Amino acid sequence: MGRIPCCEKDNVERGQWTPEEDNKLSSYIAQHGTRNWRLIPKNAGLQRCGKSCRLRWTNYLRPDLKHGQFSDAEEQTIVKLHSVVGNQWSLIAARLPGRTDNDVKNHWNTKLKKKLSGMGIDPVTHKPFSHLMAEIATTLAPPQVAHLAEAAFKDEMLHLLTKKRIDFQSQEPNAAPGNTATYINSKQDEKDYTIEKIKLGLSRAIQEPDMLQSTKPWDSTGATSANFAGASSAFPASMSGYQYGPSSFANEGDRSPWSQSMCTGSTCGDQQVRLHEKLEGENGEDSEGGKEIINGSSMFSSDCLMGFTI
DNA sequence: AAGGTGGACAACCGCATCCAT
DNA sequence: GATGGATGCGGTTGTCCACCT
Numbered sequence A: 001m002g003r004i005p006c007c008e009k010d011n012v013e014r015g016q017w018t019p020e021e022d023n024k025l026s027s028y029i030a031q032h033g034t035r036n037w038r039l040i041p042k043n044a045g046l047q048r049c050g051k052s053c054r055l056r057w058t059n060y061l062r063p064d065l066k067h068g069q070f071s072d073a074e075e076q077t078i079v080k081l082h083s084v085v086g087n088q089w090s091l092i093a094a095r096l097p098g099r100t101d102n103d104v105k106n107h108w109n110t111k112l113k114k115k116l117s118g119m120g121i122d123p124v125t126h127k128p129f130s131h132l133m134a135e136i137a138t139t140l141a142p143p144q145v146a147h148l149a150e151a152a153f154k155d156e157m158l159h160l161l162t163k164k165r166i167d168f169q170s171q172e173p174n175a176a177p178g179n180t181a182t183y184i185n186s187k188q189d190e191k192d193y194t195i196e197k198i199k200l201g202l203s204r205a206i207q208e209p210d211m212l213q214s215t216k217p218w219d220s221t222g223a224t225s226a227n228f229a230g231a232s233s234a235f236p237a238s239m240s241g242y243q244y245g246p247s248s249f250a251n252e253g254d255r256s257p258w259s260q261s262m263c264t265g266s267t268c269g270d271q272q273v274r275l276h277e278k279l280e281g282e283n284g285e286d287s288e289g290g291k292e293i294i295n296g297s298s299m300f301s302s303d304c305l306m307g308f309t310i
Numbered sequence B: 001a002a003g004g005t006g007g008a009c010a011a012c013c014g015c016a017t018c019c020a021t
Numbered sequence C: 001g002a003t004g005g006a007t008g009c010g011g012t013t014g015t016c017c018a019c020c021t
Helices: A019-032 A040-044 A050-061 A072-085 A089-094 A101-118 A129-137 A142-164 A177-182 A187-207 A223-231 A275-283
Strands: none
Touching: A019 A040, A019 A050, A040 A050, A072 A089, A072 A101, A089 A101
16 A cells, blocks of 8 residues: 555646745745645645645745855865765755755765766775775786776776876877877777776786875875875876865865865774764754664764864 | 757655654 | 654756857
8 A cells, every 4th residue: 555645746836946936935934834845835825746845945945045156165064074974965964054955965966076086086985096996906806806997987087087188198108299190090099098098007006005005095194195196107197186175176285175184984994973973962953863874984983074073 | 050968956756754643 | 552644865857058069
């Protein structure tokens, strides 16, 4: 026996909200509040599902919402919290006044994920790709590693390399401007060559454990990009120069707060504390109440949140 | 100028959880 | 404790728009 639908789908409008609908909803809520979303559209004279009204209000119409660009500070907060709690957008949004979980989620998916990838940081684990590859290499035979490496990195790296217009040929001693055609005959060849370069860099990173000597190569001492650069010697210098933060695009170096303690990854291993308890303790409110954060990426230590007030 | 492509954001969907009865 | 409606949440899809070819 399925649940009854939250509204009669035949009778409701869908898609973009019109200014008139926004007005109706806003003025109704201003007068009556947001109790019982199922009744709100009916009483407000809207041909909308109650759920749709709730979403429109919470994500767009609420007067306390901020609209517009995310600041650097907000982005840092998102990245830091994401490294601790993962995709728990409502938890992250709760730390960003005026931002909704939908805002945060969209911003992460469209901007921040790519930004981190572009800096050689895996947006899921918040560890450098080179470190992840080394971890994988310890469990797989070399042929498997090569295939995995290609599958995992091809799209992302190609995207990155294409965007940055990196000229591999200029780094080849024999690749004078005139003779690049000797081994790159077409765009497809160039793509394949790029993939080969990426695979070479990964396999070197895997085969040379020295590159990952540091016990915490991804720690906050600036080793993040440096290790990625070192561990991927075959990567173009322009790529290995990425910093972990907006500075990577603005050449601000380590002065940017983005470069400090943003790549938390394995530093979160010890002294694990449940974040929601902490958040709940301070806020005295938590929309999800007893929802537990139990997986590895959801745990954090004080180390992870260095310089960040929870 | 027209069509294609990708980014940004709004909105929807289905499941999980809460909570009153 | 069981039940069912209300609400919250995260993932996904749709749409608009700017830019590129």
